[in-house]
Amino acid sequence: GVSTDSRTVAEGNLFIPLKGEKFDGHDFIAEALKKGAAGSLCAEGREKCWGGEKLDQKFLLVVQDPLRALGDLAHFWRNQFSLPVIALTGSNGKTTTKEMAAAILANRFSVLKTEGNFNNLIGLPLTLLQLAPHHEVAVLEMGMNAFGEIRRLREIARPQISAILNIGQAHLEKLGGLEEVARAKGELWEELRAEDWIVVNLDDPRVAALAARQNCPKKTYSIQQKADVQAENILYRPEEGIGFVLKIGGQKELVQMQVYGRHNVPNALAAAACASILGLSLEEIVSGLKAFHPPPGRGRIITLKKNIRIWDDTYNANPDSLRASLTAFQETKGAGRGLLVLGDMLELGAATSAQHQEMGRFIGRCGLAYLFFLGQQAPFLKRGAQEGGMPAERIFVADHHEGILAKLREVGQENDWIMVKGSRLMKMEQIVQGLQDFWGAK
CATH class of the missing domain: 3.40.1190.10 (Mur-like, catalytic domain)
Structure with a gap:
């Protein structure tokens, strides 16, 4: 087998040291070999990164690029x-x-x-x-x-x-x-x-x-x-x-x-x-x-006590998927009271703030009871939502998950529908888990 993680490497695996934003797998080659890896790939010029320890019957295979080799x-x-x-x-x-x-x-x-x-x-x-x-x-x-x-x-x-x-x-x-x-x-x-x-x-x-x-x-x-x-x-x-x-x-x-x-x-x-x-x-x-059942974070509905329902769409977000999901959310909840929790939509480039403000206007016209925005783009979402007709007193902005959860616990009530969405790096599943912890599964 093959492993890219020295923490979970198994006996006989080939370890492949990959370089990420925070860690370089080459720094963990020695650890992987000691844990039982049969050998490891290694990028050219990094042959001594594992300390030169003598490990019997182990091998180091030098390649130009470990990711390409994988x-x-x-x-x-x-x-x-x-x-x-x-x-x-x-x-x-x-x-x-x-x-x-x-x-x-x-x-x-x-x-x-x-x-x-x-x-x-x-x-x-x-x-x-x-x-x-x-x-x-x-x-x-x-x-x-x-x-x-x-x-x-x-x-x-x-x-x-x-x-x-x-x-x-x-x-x-x-x-x-x-x-x-x-x-x-x-x-x-x-x-x-x-x-x-x-x-x-x-x-x-x-x-x-x-x-x-x-x-x-x-x-x-x-x-x-x-x-x-x-x-x-x-x-x-x-x-x-x-x-x-x-x-x-x-x-x-x-x-x-x-x-x-x-x-x-x-x-x-x-x-x-x-x-x-x-x-x-x-x-x-x-x-x-x-x-077929939808996987977690992709439009599944979670029913909590007090018949509060979470629309868990936390896996990712972009303007197109948000429009589609919010339209489906509106159609599904019917006359029920709707709340939206939205984290930043990432990787939109130079138009990021303008895109968020435009989506804010769309959201503001949806007739939701409360809006909760999380992240650096929250002010633009709020501005757009107000332009779309949403009263400022029903829009809450926060820079951390707990701030959102505290307000949700305050305003949430029986039979509410709560949609949660955002880009992957916003970790919006923490909001879903926090709501489940507070109200409990039905």
Whole structure:
């Protein structure tokens, strides 16, 4: 096995020292070897970083770049298996779609899937290195925040089926604008082979444009127009989730899913399209979608005592996902009193403050009872919310989680709906946990 963490390295592992913002794995090579690692990679020029201690039957393999070596190892290991690999990227919905696809495919196959947020140049190789003979298909999520990252992930994984779910306002800080996001995501569809399949969202013009350039088999999906995989008669019941008629080829079947928000329908269609390519029947696809439950932090509803319900959407946030989630939240809570807790949306680049103020105006028009803003962008959110019509006395700004929780405990009441969202680094799950600790699970 392979380990990048000296704290959890196991007997016989190969230790790969990676350099991060706060730590350099080379400083922990000696510790990893003493704990049982069989050997370690080492970057050129860092050969003496482990102190030169003599450790019997251990080895140090010098490479140009340990991170690239990790990817190369994963690529080599992936090539030992002939199983189909599905790769998913997009500005929103990657993890949900991956989980939906895995739930469907589990009806027939042994599935390896990306766990948690292991979707980058470290996590994806570590996922692939878990491939074992019993696996029959792999479903991989690919994330990025700079040019070249999706290209490298594609090189490592060599997927035969791939989908760019959507192009939206994410990672603008390093990329610039939406056209640049499309170009970066489009790296997934470079150098496609004649036998490779792509899954195409016809309702996203930028995705459709990227697909039009490709000469390979395509499986299209849409809500708005004719496609290989379609959703018809979408019906949203707040207490039951989303329902729709799934149409694949000439067959139709009703799907009732335990997810909230119409924005989850395209995710389900993308997952269904991937499964359809691998030959799963409509019945198997519907069964998998019905069995799907949203993972923590991605639109799940938690019911507390006093019938207070938390809409836990804490995993990440950008303007597009916030609009979709808030629309779904409004539709789900109905006439119930709604409160929004929002942390900063990160990686929006030079327009960060303007984007937050614009989203504040949108939020201010939603008719919520109270707003709670956390982070450096909170003043811009508040200004926008007031411009949108929200009274200042119902907007609370804080620079730490406990300040938000204290006010929530003060104003929260029976039957409230509380939506919690923010970028990953804002750690908004601490708000969800604090509310659960205070009111308790029902």
